[in-house]
Amino acid sequence: MGDELHAAARLRPEDIAAMRAALNDQRAAVDAVDVQGVISGNRRFHFALLERCDNEWLLRFVTQLWEALEPHRGLSYRRAAAAGDLARAQAILAEHDGIVTAVENADVSLALRLLAEHRTGGRCDFHRLLTSAEQSG
Numbered sequence: 001m002g003d004e005l006h007a008a009a010r011l012r013p014e015d016i017a018a019m020r021a022a023l024n025d026q027r028a029a030v031d032a033v034d035v036q037g038v039i040s041g042n043r044r045f046h047f048a049l050l051e052r053c054d055n056e057w058l059l060r061f062v063t064q065l066w067e068a069l070e071p072h073r074g075l076s077y078r079r080a081a082a083a084g085d086l087a088r089a090q091a092i093l094a095e096h097d098g099i100v101t102a103v104e105n106a107d108v109s110l111a112l113r114l115l116a117e118h119r120t121g122g123r124c125d126f127h128r129l130l131t132s133a134e135q136s137g
Contacts, residue, residue: 010052011103018048019100026096030089035077038089039070045096049103069126076125088125095121 020042029037043066050062080088095118102111 015048015052016100016103017043019103020050023096023100027093033081035074035081038077039074042088072126094105
């Protein structure tokens with residue numbers, strides 16, 4: 001959590017604006033059922049924060065991990081879109097909005113709590129994807 005605290009404290013107005021712009025693009029992509037746009041907006045949202053951590057090793061590691069998981073993320077989003085399930089996409093948008101709003105208000109402790117909750121939700125999404133893949137395989 002130290003790197004997140006460090007990154008949150010180092011956010012510049014242009015970083016916060018990039019987070020808000022990425023969120024707006026992600027919201028438009030959800031509305032348009034544009035899976036690639038959702039994935040792109042999601043990545044830009046997260047990396048606007050991650051790039052402020054001032055830890056090149058961590059950034060490289062997270063980038064590699066992010067890229068390794070990208071096919072799974074795409075599959076999960078495509079399955080949800082094909083099923084007409086917008087509930088999780090809307091929940092993610094709400095989580096992102098809460099995070100960027102907390103950052104905009106300089107409420108670092110709230111932002112960190114919301115980021116932790118968001119990570120937990122992401123892990124649950126990934127486990128659901130693995131479970132559904134095992135059941136269909």
